[in-house]
Amino acid sequence: MSANSPAPARRRSRRQETRLWRVPVVRVERVTPRLARVTVRDDSLAELAGAGTDQHVMIYLYPGDVVLPEPLTLESARGLWSQVRPMTRTYTVRRHDPVTNEVDFDFVLHGDSGPASAWAERVGVGDELIFVGPSPAYQPDPAADWYLLAGDETALPAIASILRVLPEDKRALAFVEIADAAEEQPVPGITWLHRGGVPAGECTVLVDTIRAAELPGGLPEVWMAGERAAMLAVRAHLLDERGFPRQRVRPTTYWRLGESGN
Ligand SMILES: Cc1cc2nc3c(=O)[nH]c(=O)nc-3n(C[C@H](O)[C@H](O)[C@H](O)COP(=O)(O)OP(=O)(O)OC[C@H]3O[C@@H](n4cnc5c(N)ncnc54)[C@H](O)[C@@H]3O)c2cc1C
Known part of the structure; x- marks a missing residue:
């Protein structure tokens, strides 16, 4: 989302294949009083292409009582849209370890008015995180001084x-x-x-x-x-x-x- 009128295209790494990931939370750490680091780990994350820098994903937040289709994919999630659409929020990949297949997301905790912030306040080990991505990432221009x-x-x-x-x-x-x-x-x-x-x-x-x-x-x-x-x-x-x-x-x-x- 650009804050200004149309800007020239950013240098971005090639678009990765976008897919939906439904993965367990294995760690939640309060890094600072207002920041929760949520770590997910799953073998499937070996396929999450790491483009680095500001690569981000769209987090899907479903109501707690919804029965999700198995397997949950982009297609099956879309198939559910007529009944329930997830609330979506964007978060940056803070760390992706391709050896342990762990991914960290850092959630700023700004109060209960935001569903994503509220989710991060109460999430625990064993809960699941659903996200779609990743986005392509910004690549700094080596020509800059x-x-x-x-x-x-x-x-x-x-x-x-x-x-x-x-x-x-x-x-x-x-x-x-x-x-x-x-x-x-x-x-x-x-x-x-x-x-x-x-x-x-x-x-x-x-x-x-x-x-x-x-x-x-x-x-x-x-x-x-x-x-x-x-x-x-x-x-x-x-x-x-x-x-x-x-x-x-x-x-x-x-x-x-x-x-x-x-
Ligand atoms: C590409 C991209 C990458 C991002 N990466 C991250 C990331 O890694 N970590 C992260 O924490 N955020 C990140 N954000 C920002 C995050 O998506 C927004 O802050 C989002 O609005 C949070 O959703 P929410 O459901 O908590 O609050 P919302 O429902 O969106 O907002 C509820 C209320 O909270 C206010 N609010 C929203 N965010 C903040 C805030 N940070 N501080 C104070 N008030 C706020 C809104 O103005 C609104 O009044 C990213 C955004 C983009 C577009």
């Missing part, structure tokens, strides 16, 4: 992955907005920005910090994702005040304040 990554905690799984693949000889700045110091994770290379009590989606710390930052010269590439208004503010600053080339700034709306779904 430096990289700017920015977002809130929902973008942290993607930013952590992108940081791992950036050319080592190029400079990268990564700004991630979080509630407070308790939400910091041991990801090297990130400048943490605390909201200081301001609610998520109402805080301007991301654009304020980038506006005040001394940014390198040369050809930039900007990847950013988070709440829509924050993305628009950073984009406007980079284009209008910094004069960045439009096609080098790639904002993605991950969520919208006051609106459900994505």
Whole structure:
């Protein structure tokens, strides 16, 4: 979902085969007070093609009392649509281990008003996770002189992955907005920005910090994702005040304040 008017196509890895996965939860970890890491493991995940960086999936949330067809595939799930449609939400693959066939997803816990956040609050070992994907992933442009990554905690799984693949000889700045110091994770290379009590989606710390930052010269590439208004503010600053080339700034709306779904 782009936060701006039509942007040039992103460099993306080739589209992987999209299929539906119905896999057991084997671990749930509260990584920080407001972040649940849900790990699934299944032999079928050996076939989940790992494209890296911001690769994401669509999580299917069914009402608890629904009887799902066996096997549950994209086709059989669609066949059920006339009776029940799942609620869908998008989440990034935080880690995919092709040896253990484990996949981690990091859920920001933002309260019970969101079905995905509420599910992650109460999910336990042995529950199942149903998702469709994966999406193709962003591939950084090796021609860039430096990289700017920015977002809130929902973008942290993607930013952590992108940081791992950036050319080592190029400079990268990564700004991630979080509630407070308790939400910091041991990801090297990130400048943490605390909201200081301001609610998520109402805080301007991301654009304020980038506006005040001394940014390198040369050809930039900007990847950013988070709440829509924050993305628009950073984009406007980079284009209008910094004069960045439009096609080098790639904002993605991950969520919208006051609106459900994505
Ligand atoms: C490509 C992509 C990848 C994403 N990857 C991740 C990821 O790895 N981890 C992750 O946590 N999120 C990720 N998101 C964001 C996530 O999909 C949204 O936050 C989604 O709205 C959460 O669904 P929900 O059911 O919990 O809340 P919704 O039903 O969508 O929203 C309910 C209410 O909560 C508010 N809300 C939604 N998200 C947040 C939030 N983060 N903080 C505060 N308030 C919020 C809404 O404005 C609304 O008022 C991703 C989004 C996209 C598009």
